[in-house]
Amino acid sequence: MRYPLILKGSAIGLLFTAFTLSANAQKIEEQQLKIKIGKIENSTQHLKNLEPVTFKYDVDKYKYLKLPVGEQYGFLASNVRPEFPEMVYEASKVYNEGKNASKVARYSEVNTESMIPLLVAAIKEQQAEIELLKKELNLLKEKSK
Template identity: 65%
Template sequence: MKRQMLIKTAAFGLVLTAFAMSASAQKINEKELKVNVDKIANSTQQLKNLEPVTFQYDTKKFNYLELPAGAQYGFLVSNVLPEFPEMVAEVSKQYNAGKNDSKVVKYSEVQAESLIPVLVAAIKEQQAQIDLLKKELDLLKAKSK
């Protein structure tokens, strides 16, 4: 009975702590947080230079990295780097190399989620081209009548 009461009291304390932390949290306006905001241009051309690939990580050779097994979809760093260098990040992973010994390995990785805004910009560019072509087609149809 005392144990249940202790658990309930601890849970209530955690809820109060979380509430107090969120109540005193500072709210930052997005316009203050994000500077040098600019529209993404020429995204369609840049995307045309990317080559999507399927691949598998060598999970046997690099088992200590705990990489996902099976087929993966993505891009090679060497292909993305010339077009979108800001989408390539260096990742550091620490792993156990033996008793009381750990090592750090570094490798480059494509941050694919950063590609989403570029894809949206490319869709918008293509839609503008489609709309323009539709107008031209309608004009040609009207002239031919």
């Protein structure tokens, strides 16, 4: 019979802790957090220079890195760096090499999540161009009648 009381006490303690943490949490507005906000322009032109690829990691040679198995989709860092250097970063993984010894492997990675705003901007640019071409086409149709 003592256990239900302990569980109730624990639940109340958890709720109190959660309430206290949320009451002390600092709310930062996005406009305060993000500065020097600018529009993405000419994204279509930059994206045209990228070459999406499929690849497989050499999981046999680099077992210790525990890389994903199977076909992957992405970009080569060497192809992305000239257009978007801020999207390429140096990743590192620590791995064991023998008794009481560890090493660090470093390699270039592409932050593909950062590509999403560029893709949205490119779609918007293309859509604006499509709308302009539709208007021109309709004008040409009207003139030819």
